[in-house]
Amino acid sequence: MTDLLTLDHISLSYETEGGLVPVVRDLSLGLEKGAIGCLLGASGCGKTTVLRAIAGFEPLRAGRILLGGAVLSEPGRQVAPEHRHVGMMFQDYALFPHLSVEKNIAFGLRKRPKAWREQRVKELLALTGLEGSAQRYPHELSGGQQQRVALARALAPEPELLLLDEPFSNLDVDTRERLAFEVRDILKKTGHTAILVTHNQAEAFAIADKIGVMQAGTIVQWDTPYGLHHHPVNDYVADFIKREALMAQRAQAYLRGEAS
Numbered sequence: 001m002t003d004l005l006t007l008d009h010i011s012l013s014y015e016t017e018g019g020l021v022p023v024v025r026d027l028s029l030g031l032e033k034g035a036i037g038c039l040l041g042a043s044g045c046g047k048t049t050v051l052r053a054i055a056g057f058e059p060l061r062a063g064r065i066l067l068g069g070a071v072l073s074e075p076g077r078q079v080a081p082e083h084r085h086v087g088m089m090f091q092d093y094a095l096f097p098h099l100s101v102e103k104n105i106a107f108g109l110r111k112r113p114k115a116w117r118e119q120r121v122k123e124l125l126a127l128t129g130l131e132g133s134a135q136r137y138p139h140e141l142s143g144g145q146q147q148r149v150a151l152a153r154a155l156a157p158e159p160e161l162l163l164l165d166e167p168f169s170n171l172d173v174d175t176r177e178r179l180a181f182e183v184r185d186i187l188k189k190t191g192h193t194a195i196l197v198t199h200n201q202a203e204a205f206a207i208a209d210k211i212g213v214m215q216a217g218t219i220v221q222w223d224t225p226y227g228l229h230h231h232p233v234n235d236y237v238a239d240f241i242k243r244e245a246l247m248a249q250r251a252q253a254y255l256r257g258e259a260s
């Protein structure tokens with residue numbers, strides 16, 4: 001199967017007062033349509049920078065980003081973020097506090113016909129289990145419910161690719177795990193392709209089909225959760241994975257339907 005998203009040897013740097021600082025180095029990955037990928041790594045390794053580059057907010061120093069075979073970014077050329085068909089969901093929800101759940105979800109659909117918009121919002125409320133909360137306001141919802149609204153809003157315009165930056169990190173541990181499984185179920189139901197960024201291994205194993213273990217601006221191994229566990233390419237990956245192995249095994253068992 002051909003990949004929907006391709007990062008082809010991308011490199012990124014930030015301009016600082018001290019000069020150009022390389023942050024992402026020669027990073028490549030391919031993600032099939034309908035798959036959920038995850039960038040996993042310690043703070044500062046460059047995960048968010050990669051996501052921002054896919055969204056179109058950071059220019060590339062080298063390499064190319066392709067979506068559905070079309071080049072989105074290469075040095076000196078960028079498709080504008082609003083023309084990429086890429087949706088985003090971030091850790092701080094970024095919901096509009098003065099709009100109801102229903103209106104938050106419909107926010108990106110203003111240019112669509114009214115009947116289509118109403119039908120789409122209804123579908124998304126059902127998909128995210130928020131039917132009873134359509135008229136409520138963000139401050140009246142729990143953190144987990146707010147994140148489900150944020151997911152519904154990101155999915156509403158039918159993006160080709162969804163980017164999730166540490167979407168669960170503001171939630172307590174129990175909610176975070178439950179929501180990770182719920183989000184996976186929702187994305188699988190709708191067939192969306194997504195890339196998630198996290199430093200939390202349990203979250204990565206709960207949600208992802210493919211995980212990229214990052215170290216100092218590059219991917220050390222891009223593999224299935226099974227592959228990372230059983231065939232780590234070096235000691236760094238092996239140690240990194242071992243640290244939360246118990247949690248990861250639980251998540252895998254859940255996904256195989258062997259645990260509740």
Ligand SMILES: Nc1ncnc2c1ncn2[C@@H]1O[C@H](COP(=O)(O)OP(=O)(O)OP(=O)(O)O)[C@@H](O)[C@H]1O
Nearest residue numbers: 014015016023042043044045046047048049050199
């Ligand atoms: N606008 C910027 N200007 C200069 N340096 C930056 C900028 N944004 C990020 N950096 C640096 O680039 C590196 C990678 O940052 P990035 O946010 O991509 O890491 P991350 O892996 O997502 O970290 P975290 O898990 O803490 O969010 C860090 O060293 C960071 O300090």
